[in-house]
Amino acid sequence: MEGSPPEPADALWWRGAAIYQIYVRSFADGDGDGTGDLAGVRARLPYLVELGVDALWFTPWYLSPLADGGYDVADYRTVDPAFGTLAEAEKLIAEARELGIRTIIDVVPNHVSDRHVWFRAARAAGPGRPERALFHFRPGRGEHGEIPPNDWVSEFGGPAWTRLDDGEWYLHLFAPEQPDLNWAHPAVRREYEEVLRFWFERGVAGVRIDSAALLAKDPALPDFTAGRDPHPYVDLDELHAIYRSWRAIADAYGAIFVGEVWLPDTERFVRYLRPDELHTAFNFSFLACPWDARRLRAAIEETLAEHRPVGAPATWVLCNHDVTRTVTRYGREATGFDFAAKEFGTPTDPGLGTRRARAAALLSLALPGAVYLYQGEELGLPEAEIPLDRIQDPMHARSGGKDPGRDGCRVPLPWTADAPYAGFGSATAPWLPQPRSWPRYAADRQAADPGSMLTLYREALRLRRTGPGFGDGPMTWLESHSGALAFVRAPDTGAAPDAGALICVVNFSAPPAPLPPHTEVLLTSAPLTGGLLPPDTAVWLRA
Template sequence: MLQAHEWWRGAAIYQVYVRSFADADGDGVGDLAGVRSRLPYLARLGVDALWFNPWYASPMADGGYDVADYRRIHPAFGTLADAEQLIADALELGIRTIVDIVPNHVSDQHDWFRQALAAGPGSPERDRFWFREGRGTAGELPPNNWPSQFGGSAWTRVPDGQWYLHRFASQQPDLNWQHPEVRREHEEVLRFWFDRGAAGVRIDSAAEVAKDPLLPDVVEGTDERPYIDRDEIHDIYRSWRKLADSYSPPRALIGEVWLPDPDRFARYLRPDELHTAFNFGFLSCPWDADRLRETITTTLTVHTPVGAPATWVLANHDITRTVTRYGRADTGFDFATKAHGIPTDLELGTRRARAAALLSLALPGSVYLYQGEELGLPEVEDLPAEVIEDPMYHRTAGADPGRDGCRVPLPWSGTEPPFGFSASASDDAVPWLPQPRDWSHRTAESQVNDPDSMLQLYRRALQLRRTHPALGDGTMGWLPGDPTVLAFTRNGSGFTCVANLGTTPAPLPPHDEVLLTSGPLADGQLPPETAAWLHAS
């Protein structure tokens, strides 16, 4: 029996990108009051927890992941009192809150970095970051060849001649985690939010925090990266785990860990480190039965020895939306090849996304749902260049389309923009990113009474997932059969999930009852691109 304090082992967690969720004050930007107004919707949807992208004070150079102050809320979103009330209101509805922590870097407007710039070379203030002299005859070259995740060099020169490291945007200077003040400050930030009722934290770029202090060049042709997955990083998370476990109930630590080596990935989930970590292998996997079966099996195999539950996610604020991606010839995801304008069949993508929803919600462990996935929203690929804010787009001069296409504000109601996103219908209530004018059939209002809508599919699935004893945390077993069909049972019970990724209808496994399907059956058989939940006594 799953203990209440281990809720994270089987939870359905909904990701809230505050800026694009709901706007209560009519300025075109989502806010915490908007989220509070939609809590009944989230409760009715059937989620167990909300994960909020950073809502802190920030210049928003990278969507809030450039944090200037963890103890203040971005004024466009509200106040600290609003955040505290939101956490409390959600908990009254049985919904926990997970906040985002970004330990790799801060904003260049953070007090520490401003002090470092003012103090000059060799000062203690600069020791909290990675300031170095440049190479070349006059220090005109970066200290090493490390790349930025957002394109270009990971180094920027300041007026006094030194360079500072930023593995992301230049407005996000990397912290030096060898410095005791850096460790102490982040533990205080954790306490600050745990004391205010946060049930856990999601740790951004969790494998990036520790760096090789010698800052050696990356040697091309090798897999060695001196800035990721360093062994000393685990001491940091062991200390965080002790802190999280000191609360009653214990708080959860959830890592964003992008690593190709599953064994290295599993080290972050040892019993004295993180509770769970995002499963990017599943998220980026193509819609292919063999590849998905392999990914699911590998994921569970890796998690079992460390006793951690797997997580399953189809999309997030960085990833091309599912119905668009699954409608393409190449249905996988890779940042290196991300592009807009690739032909997509949204009807096909929607059928696959519906089937993938039942597949992911039936797998053992916890599941993450990105806002708008329950509405079947597609990627918005025709945003005008002048409204795009993502540094990925700007640092690559548009070669990378950026991530704003999956961050367009949600459509709630009505027949034209802003589709109920803003409480005010006045002319100045223009969403910060424009919504497609043809989204009227994708609003929550238009779907709520349609039994065949994506929203109703998610509601029914999440309700079953919460009440059915076979679902959530536990075990699964594959069923033999057609290799283009994924079929498995859960927890040794009579529950079966079957998903047809082939091109012809497939017979259903033996069953007494059809609990739910992602689309209509065809003469008792499962059509292509369709999934079903079954029960056999």
Template sequence: MTQHSTDESPAFATTTRETTDWWRDAVIYQVYPRSFADSDGDGTGDLEGVRRHLPYLRDLGVDAVWLSPFYASPQADGGYDVADYRAVDPMYGTLLDADAVIRDAHGLDLRVIVDLVPNHSSDQHEWFKRAVAEGPGSPSRDRYHFRPGKGANGELPPNDWESIFGGPAWTRLPDGEWYLHLFAPEQPDFNWEHPAVADEFRSILRFWLDMGVDGFRIDVAHGLVKAEGLPDLGAHDQLKLLGNDVMPFFDQDGVHAIYRSWRTILDEYDGDKVFVAEAWTPTVERTANYVRPDELHQAFNFQYLGAPWDATELRAIIDSSLDAMRPVGAPATWVLSNHDVTRHATRYANPPGGTQIRTAGNRELGLRRARAATLLMLALPGSAYVYQGEELGLPDVTDLPDEVRQDPSFFRAQGQDGFRDGCRVPIPWTVEGPSYGFGDGGSWLPQPESWGALSVEAQTGDPDSTLELYRSAFALRRAQPGLGAGADVTWHDDVPDGVLFFERPGFACTVNTTGGPVSVTAPGRVLLSSGPVTVEDGSVELPADTTVWWETV
């Protein structure tokens, strides 16, 4: 195996790169900058840390890097409360550092996608501060959702909407008016009916496109437009309905006009730029509306992310995802972990229970299933998203002390479980040393003592490690004609319960989701497996929770 350098910075360079629909079968690696690598020893990851580790990502075999927000922000919600969309927060560096990341990535034939947060700003954004200062009736307030309250003295919120983080979605100012925030109170929602908001974001798009980015991941892409009149939702458990029903504040049809406008801007730029939507919708069919030919390019497949480790349910979601994308000509996307959900090595270590898990569970079982799930995901047609550290098999850190937590939902008792900090613990690079190579000044969230054994250094060169499994899988995915974009899957139905078996041109994939070994016919030569397998006399015994890739004739 090639040893992978983590501390060499590449020289600036320009390479000739393919520009035809690269995103259709790309592997895109999500970097959460605060937890990736710290270059200056302050305990917080930064853009220079990202730049120094770009060779690692190139050698890992990914096609693009998606950077979570690094904009100027008070950090009330991990940078998703943006105070200035054209500035880098000093904790991450400067605009010159962002420019260096983009240039170096391109020199390594990596593309760069940045997060865009258009649903809401920080309450420290100049627009919102001006709106508060100028008071009721000010035109500045029209850029957000300010309303008088209900009740005899306006003491009740304007409607019954709840914040995703728990509690009312409204906060009252001392002047008596209320403002809408679907997330934290420090994140007021923009009013997208105001032309200045649309103009501002078109300008922001151009700013970063001119900087050279290759695309945008759109945060809360389903939330920009609210139903006319901001109607009450009624007596429902709103948090349980999220992603399961059309809400008056999510997935309104008006968002699509915004994205058609944005697409005309993106298409003006060379280099095959891309939009990726974070769109929680009730069905994959509604998700497909975001990726029609004149709108966005991809949308995260949250139905797949939330699927249990069960063959029947996985097949149903795979089929429905491919069926929904086919009419609009968009690729399906596949994702198992991100910065908002429990890492899948821990989700699969526990009984099925959503994407926020409180307990560590059975670590060995979780890792075995996570490795198998990764090979299944990478065998499917479309593009795959990988969250930093999952290539190391990192679990969630479920025992963080309350006093170190920073997730805003943790502090709102009626909100989510508030355990997103567990998947944001800084990743380990070395077996020993301060913060296991993350930086010289510790880490902003404490790392477990076991982290060194899971580090890049510890796993590099070990053929049985999760890191080398990912490296091999990415290399084969590039080299194997039947993988990535292209032909759909052809299922084999004559298999035991709990087994998935499908073929693509020159390729087959078998998955055992059960807790025991299962024998199936060997369809060809083993290319890669998530665990040890033995082929004898034309059959293979698939161990529990194991995926095998095959080369077929």
């Protein structure tokens, strides 16, 4: 904040960190039961150290019926037995920190599981009882209350209301097993503040906030009308008081927040990043952009411009546990971009997708700010096609089978090519089936291949961690060949970059592109051709 003394560099680690997302269920199986767990993560910490990441973001590991992959939390103070124990989580946090890796956990404040003690009590208490005030219970409309209280639609498809046997309906913006909390109730606010303290006391360095813009609801719960302002449950002003109270708690522990905030309005989005609210928020415009030089440049410029007024660093994300994997997305030739891009049987060119994903890795790792890497991206994993009878994501059932769901990006990782289940660690079939091609992507095979995706990521992260010009800081666009993007990671220095400055060039066009003069090659996503940059290729240079 203006007038405040500068913070020590170590306290600002998050401004330029490389953060690795772990979907625990599919990372590594330590006990052989078919499900990834904390023991598996602990055993793979040396791999993560060698990869070169600064922090780990864990999707929910709390007690949960797993109706939505753990985003239906039954108890924030208990680790689900499928993943391990609270003591094991504490050991993991401590062991990772000793190795120089911080831990970020997921908190899901919009809703809890229908198995949560609060909802069980509310359900048993009956209409009009105070236990129901912690949620959004309403009588139905129609002569016999048979019509939902309003016309809101679940994010997973279908109505956002479920009726109980006593006649009342309860709100769930996601699955019926995920009842929405009433954030106007002080007990809800107190509980989540205590949850934050509980995990900060155990050494957690940060919290990712799921569906961060959905918590507050218009108390009238009106019907949704297109263009209605304000929206009845997205980005209500009441949210900012909640996050200011959270920020005070995080500051007391030296911890940080990253928000999952999806908003098209830049002015509204940036309010969450004011100095007394969230530290960072995910950048979805970059992720949702097609492989196109003009549109990617616009997404980068808009992202940096919207963060600049509040001094917050940008975040760059190519993939996560909710979207189609990068190799598959970029292998599709499209003029527009379907963000989910999960339709069955969509033609894709894995060779094209891999070339572009390699180039995109160097692009995102060179941009100013922090970068998030989803497990398996460093292995170049494509989206897996899940047999219909094995799909578990509720999005599939709720959409009537139209949406195949998100399981294709959540398939257990391949670690050892010649081991059962590609070395995931299971003694029995993993919770999701692995494609037959999975061993070819195994980490042990790629570690021995100087041209593999894993080798590229390791070298890129090593340079990013040890060399100047990466992470937080300014950037300046350079004149470039048509169909290419080029920028220098240094302040605007006039006609030419200063000696030693980092330059990134990405060629999106068919003709090979010339490199800037007086430069030294640090790393390329694919070999140069006669000193020229081939199409769908990126290069890092030193001036």
